[in-house]
Amino acid sequence: MDQIPLMRCPKANNVGHAAIPCVDLSAPGAAAAVADACRSVGFFRAINHGVRAAITDALEAHAMAFFALPAQDKLDMSGAARPLGYGSKTIGSNGDVGWLEYLFLSVSSNSVEISSLPPSLRAALEAYTAAVRELSGRVLELIAEGLGVDRGLLRGLVVGREEGSDELLRVNHYPPCPLRPPGECGVTGFGEHTDPQIISVLRSNCTAGLQIKLRDGRWVPVSPTRKPSSSTSETRCRLQMHICMQVLTNGRLRSVKHRVVAPEAGAHSRLSVIYFGGPAPSQRIAPLPEVMREGEQSLYREFTWGEYKRAAYKTRLADHRLSAFELR
Numbered sequence: 001m002d003q004i005p006l007m008r009c010p011k012a013n014n015v016g017h018a019a020i021p022c023v024d025l026s027a028p029g030a031a032a033a034v035a036d037a038c039r040s041v042g043f044f045r046a047i048n049h050g051v052r053a054a055i056t057d058a059l060e061a062h063a064m065a066f067f068a069l070p071a072q073d074k075l076d077m078s079g080a081a082r083p084l085g086y087g088s089k090t091i092g093s094n095g096d097v098g099w100l101e102y103l104f105l106s107v108s109s110n111s112v113e114i115s116s117l118p119p120s121l122r123a124a125l126e127a128y129t130a131a132v133r134e135l136s137g138r139v140l141e142l143i144a145e146g147l148g149v150d151r152g153l154l155r156g157l158v159v160g161r162e163e164g165s166d167e168l169l170r171v172n173h174y175p176p177c178p179l180r181p182p183g184e185c186g187v188t189g190f191g192e193h194t195d196p197q198i199i200s201v202l203r204s205n206c207t208a209g210l211q212i213k214l215r216d217g218r219w220v221p222v223s224p225t226r227k228p229s230s231s232t233s234e235t236r237c238r239l240q241m242h243i244c245m246q247v248l249t250n251g252r253l254r255s256v257k258h259r260v261v262a263p264e265a266g267a268h269s270r271l272s273v274i275y276f277g278g279p280a281p282s283q284r285i286a287p288l289p290e291v292m293r294e295g296e297q298s299l300y301r302e303f304t305w306g307e308y309k310r311a312a313y314k315t316r317l318a319d320h321r322l323s324a325f326e327l328r
């Protein structure tokens, strides 16, 4: 516990709900709304996203059953996270720690890589990945449309490539933390960071804990949404998207900083599942000519996704990972 930094909670200006856009993905104005949300916050809740509740419920139930197993069984089934596998309290390999345990998997090739997971969990992960991959593709099309570029341009970087894209799935379990820090502090579940991929789709079990940093510097909690009384074809919880296309859009869409505070003693465990959609390792990353104005200078030097990822894995969570690639 001594190694897990106590996290300072945001002050009283609890504007979370108002500040975080909610986009109806089935509405006629969805492309403009998604692009607006990406420009202003870099994060939005999505409704009418088409991921069925049965799929998310099954994954949640099987993941909870997995995390309830003895630690040694979890390690035997998935191997210790290096970085993929089962991890507990350590994040990455550069000293970051948090009050959580997790499964971190590569899901690029249509099947979940870790073959010794319980078959029911594996099937639930595969079904969820297929649904969220499809959703990510649709959202990337909407963003492209909202940016006024070819509809398939962004989708093609992540979904349905011949040379495999780099898709990851992370299932994070935050049990209630027995430590009660003084004042308005919580315990760090997952420390402040930005996601490096192109798109992240997050689903949580309707528990609090996630916070995002607005452009004006305020940290705001992403309040959990209530479950509707009747179960519909949608997930009961809304899905949330992080959009990380800073370089492709030459700074127009910026990755949002976010972090998770662990649940307090007596509260429910938080379970979140994050799909990270990244391009193929050889994909060249540079501002898309289609988004640049005439005479606009690139803010970044060109790199490949593989190069960036190798550099990212040498950093700490809170580091500004793009600085090595910035031109000014």
Ligand code: GA4
Binding pocket: 083, 091, 092, 093, 094, 096, 168, 170, 193, 194, 195, 196, 197, 276, 312, 313, 314, 315, 316, 317
């Ligand atoms: C942050 C975003 C994603 O959770 C992640 C993380 C990754 C990991 O957990 O292995 C990293 C972190 C993340 C960036 C810096 C390195 C690598 C932990 C860490 C300290 C899965 C990702 O892609 O980058």
